[in-house]
Amino acid sequence: MGxxxxxxxxxxxxxxxxxxxxxxxxxxVDNLETEIKPYFSFGNSIHKVLExxxxxxxxxxxxxxxxxxxxxxxxxxxxxxxGYKNVQEELSAKNKAKEILIAYYRENIFGFEPAFxxxxxxxxxxxxxxxxxxxxxxxxVNKDFIIIDYKTNNFLSDSFREDEILQxxxxxxxxxxxxxxxxxxxxxxxxxKGKKVNFEVRSYLIEKSKKRIGEIVENxxxxxxxxxxxxxxxxxxxxxxCEAYALVQLSRKSL
Numbered sequence: 660m661g662x663x664x665x666x667x668x669x670x671x672x673x674x675x676x677x678x679x680x681x682x683x684x685x686x687x688v689d690n691l692e693t694e695i696k697p698y699f700s701f702g703n704s705i706h707k708v709l710e711x712x713x714x715x716x717x718x719x720x721x722x723x724x725x726x727x728x729x730x731x732x733x734x735x736x737x738x739x740x741x742g743y744k745n746v747q748e749e750l751s752a753k754n755k756a757k758e759i760l761i762a763y764y765r766e767n768i769f770g771f772e773p774a775f776x777x778x779x780x781x782x783x784x785x786x787x788x789x790x791x792x793x794x795x796x797x798x799x800v801n802k803d804f805i806i807i808d809y810k811t812n813n814f815l816s817d818s819f820r821e822d823e824i825l826q827x828x829x830x831x832x833x834x835x836x837x838x839x840x841x842x843x844x845x846x847x848x849x850x851x852k853g854k855k856v857n858f859e860v861r862s863y864l865i866e867k868s869k870k871r872i873g874e875i876v877e878n879x880x881x882x883x884x885x886x887x888x889x890x891x892x893x894x895x896x897x898x899x900x901c902e903a904y905a906l907v908q909l910s911r912k913s914l
Contacts, residue, residue, distance in 0.1 A: 667782075667789040668876070670829045674822040676875050678891065684884035685897045694896040700739040701752050702811040705850065706795060707737040708760060709809060710777045713796055718773035726771070730764055731757065759811070759850045766853065774807075775799035781833040786873055792833060803843035806830050810849045821871075828868040831860040 676683040685691045711717050711733050712726075734757060743749035779794040796807040808830065827845040834842040845858040886903035898904045 667791050668785060668872070669791050670826050671792075673825060673829075673872060673875060676879065677822040677825075679887040679889070679895075680878070680884045681886040681901060681903075682895065682897060683879075685900065688884070691897065695742040697742040697744075697748065697752060698812070700742045701756060704734070704737055704739045705756055705759065705811050706809055707739075708733040708756075709763075709796070711737070713774040714777045715773040715775070726768060727761075727764060730760055734760060762853055763848075763850055772798070775804065779837070781837055783833055783836040785832065786869065786876060788876065790829065790833065792829065794830060794833065797834075797838075800843065803841050804834060804838045805843050806834050806845045808845070808847050810847055811851065812849075813851055824864075825868055825872070827858040828860055828865055831858075832865065 672683065672687060675686060686693060708730065712730055734753070738753055738756070740749055743752065774796045776797040777795070779797050780792070781794065782789050782791045784790075794806050795809050798805040798807065808826070827847070830845050831842055834845075842860075845860060847856045847858070848854075849856065886901055888903050888907055892898055892901070892904050892907075895901070895904075
């Protein structure tokens with residue numbers, strides 16, 4: 660990829676490259692289609708429900724109706740069925756989504772206020788490129804802003820991977836650009852765990868992250884797309900195209 664060709668950055672693209680540069684190439688350079696995974700449908704369904712529930716435009720519906728009943732109506736309306744192996748798997752997932760949403764409702768309903776913005780898109784200049792993305796929810800408290808990101812995965816460790824650390828940094832950069840230097844905190848809501856992790860992103864971490872992202876961009880320009888064999892390879896839809904994965908499988912068979 661030549662430097663004359665401008666492309667945009669996003670957290671998703673950066674995260675994909677960190678996890679496996681070759682997978683990045685398959686998706687963003689070769690434009691190969693990815694499979695619809697059930698966990699994507701699950702996460703997108705819950706995100707859409709909370710988007711509508713906290714939307715300032717939809718708030719009159721929350722106030723007018725029974726909010727508990729309205730929340731479950733939103734789940735029925737916005738549930739995504741794609742990617743599940745069978746009806747039983749889908750039903751189990753939908754029941755889990757209902758359980759998660761009810762728990763979140765009970766935790767937050769008494770302090771409920773509509774968001775300042777939901778699904779807030781951004782496109783900002785960054786390292787000579789465009790940095791694009793979307794913020795799940797932005798709350799405003801007096802003159803300050805809180806950026807909220809919903810997490811529907813099962814994983815919440817005591818430490819954060821490199822790509823996970825970059826996400827609140829990117830949101831801080833985007834928030835500063837959109838709302839001024841009034842970002843009070845970045846808050847990740849781990850819905851399955853009922854946990855909230857708040858980040859106060861300092862300037863040194865922003866500069867360190869900019870340097871790392873710059874290195875990634877340079878590697879992409881240079882066409883560096885080496886495979887990174889890891890535990891996710893077995894579920895990757897591109898594993899049949901990956902020589903590194905084939906070699907690992909061959910070596911295991913020879914043991």
